[in-house]
Amino acid sequence: MRPARALIDLGALQRNYLLARQLGGGKAVAVVKADAYGHGAVRCAQALAPMADAFGVACIEEALELREAGIDNPILLLEGFLEADELPLIDAHGLWTVVASPWQLTALTDYTPRTPLTVWLKLDSGMHRLGLSPAQFGEALQALSRDPKIASVTAMSHLARADELDSDFSATQHAVFEAATRDFDGPTSFNNSPALLGWPGIRSDWVRPGLMLYGASPFPLDAPIPHVLSPVMQLESRLIAVRDLPAGEAVGYGARFTAPAPMRIGVVAMGYADGYPQLAPNGTPVLVDGQPTRTVGRVSMDMLTVDITALAKADVGSRVVLWGSRPSATEVAHICQTSPYALLCGLKRVACLYRDPESVG
Structure with a gap:
């Protein structure tokens, strides 16, 4: 048989998750989208299930794969629903959904769930990809917070340049987010992997570690980052x-x-x-x-x-x-003028062999 293979250390995955939660100081969404960045979403989620506060996936297909594998932790759709007819599936499988566009907000308002839904409302704080403008966000946050069809609302945003330690744009985005949520007393989520590792002054109730879960750094090789990640x-x-x-x-x-x-x-x-x-x-x-x-x-x-x-x-x-x-994958990515995200997510035709964790406290 062809000898190409990827050895996946699930104990290292657990250690990286616990580090992310420690750095965040609250709860952590373990991001397992894109087949857990090439590591195998089901096996990684099974290893993290005893400790993970929630999982993050890109789309409903990825969420349903985890549910079918017996994962009953909360699962957050990071892009939200892509069609309104996904809402019954979100309802039936107890999924959490991001709402990041006006049309999603309208579809959510028009839908009557069997049980109230958990929503993460996304602010565009400067990335200009997904998210509501600050004016739209404030109105939507108030409306969803008093809607009996909504169980809870978490305010969130996403950083565009957190992997650039010499840029002040992350601080600018954080200021926009703080202003937009000043009168909101519910939970917030702002920190991704580079924010957790490189921006200790930025805090939120929920953090969303992705790349760092898999032991790769989002920063250049010479970046002064004190935290040690375990390659998975x-x-x-x-x-x-x-x-x-x-x-x-x-x-x-x-x-x-x-x-x-x-x-x-x-x-x-x-x-x-x-x-x-x-x-x-x-x-x-x-x-x-x-x-x-x-x-x-x-x-x-x-x-x-x-x-x-x-x-x-x-x-x-x-x-x-x-x-x-x-x-390291980070070193290879740097030499090849790509990113460790692309290396890990681009893996294919290679069998994954898993090393089960021993015991992680």
Whole structure:
């Protein structure tokens, strides 16, 4: 069988969630949208269910997958409902929904649920993607707060530049949010992963950790962040061939790498069809049998090549780690000029193997 696989440490996932809740000081929505950022939504939710205050997903399909798997924690639809006819499903499955657009507010007002609904009302504090304007938000907050069809309302917004520690835009957005909720005595939610890790002065009742749950940092490699995250995924494969390359010979498509001297080249069963970056440059770090080395040549659909000249014992069957504790997904993303979000969410055709948690307090 093809040896490409992702090892998922569910204990590390739990530790990262508990850190997020500790940093937030209140309750935390564990964001498991996009198949838990490529880690497997059902297994991750099952591991977090005993401790998670709620889960966050993008859409109702993701919520129903968790419900069908037996997850009975609160589940928040972060984009809200995309069609009004989803409201009966939200009602039937006890889902929480964001309301972020005027048409959603109208549809919600026109719907009579079996039991009162839990709503998170979203303010556009400056990101200008989803959310009500401050004027619309204030009116909607008052209307929903006195509507008997609504069980509770949480005021929320989303940060656009929290991963930029030298930007004052997060403080500007927070000021807009504070002004819009000044007369609201209900719960609030403002902090995402970068806000939790890098902006301790910004607080809210509910926090929404996403990327940090999976042990990856949203910040540049040299950012002064004191918190230690536990990598959850180790992406690995094995060498399936070894080649001796004379000086002056090229390897791979486009002859992008030419051997400056005689080299041993290892061929790894991992390519861009698995989610490894196609444009990873020569020199992207990997481990072979635990020893650091580098990629050489262009990444192809099913394979990539690595330099094993200095690794005398490396041979067919040697284990190759593409990212994990070392090198980290954040480091690989930086070198490949992408983000750890894209790396993790782009994983496909790779079997996930899960390590169950031992005990996390």
